[in-house]
Amino acid sequence: MRFKRVFKRLIISLLVIGVVFSLAIAVALNFIFTPEKITPVVVEVLNEQLNAEVSCDGVSLTFFSTFPRFGVALENTAIKTLQTGTQKDTLAVFKKALVEVNLREYLQHHNITIRNIQIEEPKLYAYADQEGNTNWNILKETEEETTTSDSLQINDITVHHLEIEHATLIYDDAVTNVSHKVNDFSLILSAEKTADSIGIAITTHSENVEAYYKEQLFHTFQSPGMEVTVDLNRATRVVTIDSKDISVNHIHFKANGTLRPNKKEHAMEMDLHAGLTTSSITNFINVVPKVFLPKENIVAQGAVHFDIDMTGLYGSGHLPKIAVAMDLENGSIAYENIAGSIDALSTSARGIFYLDKSQPSTVNIDTLLVKGTGIDLVGNMQITDVLGDVYIKSALNGALDLTKLYNEFPVDSSMTLHGTAQANLQGQFSLSAIQEEQYQDIDLSGSIAMKDVVFNMKKDSLDFNSEKALLTFYRETEGLNHTAVDMTIEDTNLVYKLDKELHAKTIKAHGTVKEVAGATPHNKKRKGKKFPHVMLALNGSMESVRGKSVSDSMMFLLKKTAIEAVLHPREQGQKGYITSNFSIDSLGIRYANNFLGIKKGGYKVRLDHAGRKRWKPRGRVGFGDLYARIDGIKTPLHMPRTAISFQEDSLQLRKAMVEFGTSNAVLTGAIDHAKGFFDGTKVTARLDLQSDFINTNELMAAFSGVMEDTEVPNENVAPMKQETAATTEKQSFAIPDSLQFHFSTHIKKLAFGSTDLTDLEGDLQISEGNLYLKDFSLQTAAAHLNTNITYSPKPDRTxxxxxxxxxxxxxxxxxxxxxxxxxxxxxxxxxxxxxxxxxxxxxxxxxxxxxxxxxxxxxxxxxxxxxxxxxxxxxxxxxxxxxxxxxxxxxxxxxxxxxxxxxxxxxxxxxxxxxxxxxxxxxxxxxxxxxxxxxxxxxxxxxxxxxxxxxxxxxxxxxxxxxxxxxxxxxxxxxxxxxxxxxxxxxxxxxxxxxxxxxxxxxxxxxx
Incomplete structure (x- = not known):
């Protein structure tokens, strides 16, 4: 009985102590260590320990939710780096973070032992600028013992568990212009320390990883993730890596190996191996986009072996060797209840990459075989010096029955395919030959032929069809015996996004390589070999070509043309350029409400390379007849037998004849920024004008918009006839504000209102919508007249x-x-x-x-x-x-x-x-x-x-x-x-x- 009373009293005492302790903690947390008091202290400590600016809306201590350990909860926290020279300095922002701390370990040994860190919805941004400065190096360099202003002593920091949920990670590299964005990223990291080793288990998963180059998305990795364990031997410092699973695009790998320090070379010895988890051909199918190969109800056979070995030193100037091997054996693909199938699918590829470039890296695809319903393809490729002067040798033979493919395979419903295609190609060339414009190094032969091809993608609003397309490569026996190409395309139509359209009855072209006599290559030698200076020449013709762009309000019609074009490579001290000669039977172009028609045109044009995707044109345009109508000017303009020189959009006229209604003129001089006629920007001109007759009443009526609209010429670009003036609503003679012209005039006869004037001489200027006659001398039937006139249209149409x-x-x-x-x-x-x-x-x-x-x-x-x-x-x-x-x-x-x-x-x-x-x-x-x-x-x-x-x-x-x-x-x-x-x-x-x-x-x- 006495023991029971003692035990009962002990239990009661412990409960009382527990209640009192709990009440004490509750009082301390809610009345003494409140967020209002703790937040400034924690933020100050973090700012002292980190080379960063930390801001936080609230910091609170937890005990009951993290029992038996104390915890720190942070709300709406942001970390901003203080690294000088780094432009983009925001490192992390997270909604909530919870840190569980072993308080006894700190009180006894001044060690911070973090049992668990949980971070919710963080946004992490890592940036490296062109100078190599980064925004994530925020740890201060301190001595082993760090003391804050409040005598906070920290000897060691240990983290046992880290968990991140629903994060967004961005890495931006200004050196390579490549950036990555990881969406919905989750991480669980657990660490275990023993006397002999440190073990880390890592589990990650994310929705996708988007890769950008110069802010343009170029690839997306679907559902990447991994389960990996890393073990560090504390004595030997050897790291052992073993993975249960690594997945990218739903393809699963496994990897293992070791990392061993090499003190002599100040580097790490790598011996890592990775391979597919299974040899199922499904892994290969998963690589093919769903739009080309639906994955539902598929029956696949065959084996895929894929292995990567990474061996050698890494660090202090050393880079490892990477060996890649892939074999696809006895593959076949079929669908349930579908007639079409791929009966034979196999390939074998090997690649060795010497990242330190101690030896040439190579990739060999010995055989690629695809045979089945509507498909019969065989090809191979060898690539040498992959990391240096890349040289490619390849061959492809086969045929495609697109109609059979479309009818007997479950092609995506948004796509339509018809027609046949055959290819028989062999080629070898180096990328440097193309970059250095040494086109004689390119060796291609064979042909690509397509017949009755129809390709339609509703998703991208793309529609293409062609009755015949033939591309033939061969060695031209005359001249330098270099590669030549012939192209023939007949009855072809292309529509893109219901906006851009191109229709061509016949397109023919012949291209070859020619040597330039007396020219000096910009790069005389490459690896001790001297090259001749060569250029690409193209002869071609087109017949009945029509096109339009709805969004640009533009359409054109080309009846017949012949083209000669030459691409001149770079020479020493001079960039590359293109010269071309065109002859056109007839051409009509409509841009918005503007129209241009040309008959019997001849053109010599030179395009000088002025930077990435920029070419500056110059040359000479001659034609038998030109007809034009400019928006706002209803009377058409006619130019017979005229030649115009141009440089970009500046025009040079020499005795160019112009007929406008019953008026006529011969112009000599320059027009600058002619593009402004179409986009409304300023057009300037200084011209000498000689005329037999000018009808200002007709000109002003045309500019004021009281003339009837004129029909667009038909496809033969027939001359536009002037219609009789029909007054619908009288307006003033409005001159576009964009025109700034100066004419030195010599006019034999001019009609102005009800007056006929003769022998006009003087300066006529157009500027800011006004017309000026300065020091004009003219003769009427009754007198000689000298005049100065300023004409100004008003907004009220007067x-x-x-x-x-x-x-x-x-x-x-x-x-x-x-x-x-x-x-x-x-x-x-x-x-x-x-x-x-x-x-x-x-x-x-x-x-x-x-x-x-x-x-x-x-x-x-x-x-x-x-x-x-x-x-x-x-x-x-x-x-x-x-x-x-x-x-x-x-x-x-x-x-x-x-x-x-x-x-x-x-x-x-x-x-x-x-x-x-x-x-x-x-x-x-x-x-x-x-x-x-x-x-x-x-x-x-x-x-x-x-x-x-x-x-x-x-x-x-x-x-x-x-x-x-x-x-x-x-x-x-x-x-x-x-x-x-x-x-x-x-x-x-x-x-x-x-x-x-x-x-x-x-x-x-x-x-x-």
């Missing part, structure tokens, strides 16, 4: 003109015919006979016929005439009666100078002097657009011994009134200083301002 006209020796009765805008403002000029000089400057808006809108006219003008006649009329007769002078049928005027201002639908005539018969008169006033007028005449000299004034006004020249009044203008034309001082200085200033702006002498008061 257009403005800023002009200056200088007409010399114009018949006054014809003034309103030359400038119809004056018909409503200066109708009285029709009453004059004789010639005058007329100058006018101002702005106006143009109507749909490109004539001035009279109500928009603002400007100034001046008229100077001598010895002219005033025709007798009702108004003049009435004035003669009032002034008591003799009215004649023609009344002479010795001198007339008039300055005018035009604004607000009104022509204002500033005071002017005129002498008729025995009278000296000063007149001025206003003429309105509605033909009403209000004039004043001051009589300065007459038979009557006093000065008087006359007011003449009326609604028109047939409805007028005449009244006597005071002379208003007697002060402007007097030699008496007393009277001159009374003159209105504002009027005199206005007259002089007009004269100055028009380039005339200042106004002077004329004495009595």
């Amino acid at each position: 257009s403005a003109i800023d002009f200056q006209f200088d007409l010399s020796h114009i018949a006054m009765s014809q003034l309103t015919n030359v400038l119809p805008v004056l018909d409503s403002l200066m109708p009285s000029t029709k009453s004059f006979l004789g010639v005058a000089d007329f100058r006018m400057k101002g702005t106006a808006t143009l109507d749909e016929h490109l004539d001035f809108k009279t109500n928009s006219l603002n400007g100034i003008a001046a008229l100077q005439a001598h010895d002219i006649m005033v025709l007798d009329g009702p108004t003049f007769s009435e004035l003669a009666k009032t002034l008591k002078f003799k009215s004649k049928e023609r009344n002479p005027v010795k001198h007339l100078e008039v300055e005018m201002q035009i604004a607000n639908n009104t022509l204002e005539i500033l005071p002017a002097l005129v002498e008729i018969d025995r009278y000296r008169l000063a007149f001025g006033g206003e003429q309105h657009l509605d033909l009403s007028y209000d004039y004043h005449i001051s009589v300065l000299k007459s038979p009557v011994p006093f000065k008087m004034g006359i007011n003449v006004d009326g609604a028109n020249f047939d409805d007028y009134s005449i009244k006597l009044t005071k002379a208003k203008y007697k002060y402007y034309f007097s030699d008496k200083e007393r009277l001159q001082k009374k003159a209105d200085t504002a009027v005199i200033a206005a007259k002089n301002k007009i004269r100055d702006q028009l380039g005339l002498k200042p106004f002077e008061i004329v004495s009595n």
Whole structure:
């Protein structure tokens, strides 16, 4: 009874102690060692121990969930390297990590023993730049004992178990431009330490590994993983590796071997062996993509043996030798309930790779045999010096019945195959011969023939069919006895992604190698052997070729062409280039709403190599006829019998003939960046323009879009005929902002509005959507004209003109015919006979016929005439009666100078002097657009011994009134200083301002 009481009390005491201990721990974890207090301390310790910047949202201690050990849980942690020179410095980010620590081991021996590390959903990024700097070397170099600012002493760190779940790993190598991404990676690593050895068990798995080159995906490894144990003998330092399984693309391997240190060579002796887990042919089938060989319900026989041996030293300049052997024996493939089968499948391949290049590496495929339903192939290949100057020798013979394959094998439903193909090829060449452009080293013979081939892949939207395709390689007996090739393709169609289409009736080509006389190879010798300088020559022809690109809004039609092209290899100090001659029967190209058609074309083009996938063209284009239509310009352009030189998209014209509707011109000069005609970027040109006739009305109507659309030429590229102008909606003559042209013009005749002009010379400029005529000299039927004009289209589909006209020796009765805008403002000029000089400057808006809108006219003008006649009329007769002078049928005027201002639908005539018969008169006033007028005449000299004034006004020249009044203008034309001082200085200033702006002498008061 006493023992029971003691035992009972002991149990109760232990429970109480346990409860108290648990309560103490719970209080400590929840009230003393809270995440808010622990997080800054842990982050500080990690930053002191690592050459990195560590940030963490929260750190908490655990005991009950990790019983009987303490643990540390980290939430949303990021590690950023501090390595200088490393551009990409983020090393790791993980959602959650749990670390279980043996606290007693640290308290007793200052050793950190980590029993378990669990990391969830980490994202790890490893980077090496071109200088070799990496972002993962974050461990600080310290002494054996490291003491922090808080006297934290650590003697040893041991990790027993590491587990990573659902990680994403990225490795980026800037030296090789190769990067890898591992998706959904999991790792379990367990370590066990004994007195004699350290054992590590590694298990990994991932969804896939993506390999990129220059950020372009080039291969994906499916479901890679491994189960491997590694044992390190602590005494001998020998590492023994043994794997249960290593898998890639669902193919399973096993590996084993040893790594032994070689102190003398400061390297590691490797003796590793790997091979397929089983010899089943299924391993081989798994390599073939499913789209070509479905894996369901397959029956396969045969054995595959695949072995890799890696032996030799690794480290301190040493690299091991790798031997690879693969044998596929007695293979066959069939499907349940499917007639087709592969009855014979076998190959034998051997490869030896000397990574240190102490000997040439080789790969030999002795025989590759594939025979079965629709398949009969036999081939072999030998590759020598794989890691050096690669030399390939191979042969392939066989035939494919694609129709039989498609009908009797379970080909992917997204694919369609029909036709037959035969191949009989033998060849040998070195890669360096191709790289060094020594094409005479290439030795190929045999042929590839295809008939009635149809290949369709719905997944990639690819559709190809060809009635006949023949490619023949042979030795040309003439010349250098080098390899030649003949190609014939008939009735071929290619459609890609329902966007790109190509159709060809016949394509023929002959290619050969030729020697270049007098040229020096860029690499004279290779391994002591001197080579001649050779080039590749191609002669070919095409007939009835059509193509289009829907996304680019482009299509073309080529009726017939012959091609000669030569690839010139690099010479010393010069890059390679291509020369070519083309002759075209007819060609039509449509790009968006632009069209180009050519008949009887001849081309000499040179393409200079300017870098990766970049060639700079230059040459000469000649043709019998060219027809073009540019978007926004509805009238077609025609160029007969023209030759154009070009360099890239800069064109040189020499007496190039251009016909645009009824207009014609001969152009000489340069057009730069002609590509801008199509993509809207700036096009510049400096040209000499000579023309017999230019119809600006037609040109402007074409640019404004009021011409009817013209039908696209048929496949014979027939000339496009101009249709009659049909006005649907009047617009201004809009010039694309992208054109910046300068023309030196010589035009015999030009139609502008209702006026015909002749003998035009001057500068015509187009810039920023405006047209400028500068210092233009021209002849009309009535006068010689010098002019400056600026034409500016407006967004509201109107257009403005800023002009200056200088007409010399114009018949006054014809003034309103030359400038119809004056018909409503200066109708009285029709009453004059004789010639005058007329100058006018101002702005106006143009109507749909490109004539001035009279109500928009603002400007100034001046008229100077001598010895002219005033025709007798009702108004003049009435004035003669009032002034008591003799009215004649023609009344002479010795001198007339008039300055005018035009604004607000009104022509204002500033005071002017005129002498008729025995009278000296000063007149001025206003003429309105509605033909009403209000004039004043001051009589300065007459038979009557006093000065008087006359007011003449009326609604028109047939409805007028005449009244006597005071002379208003007697002060402007007097030699008496007393009277001159009374003159209105504002009027005199206005007259002089007009004269100055028009380039005339200042106004002077004329004495009595």
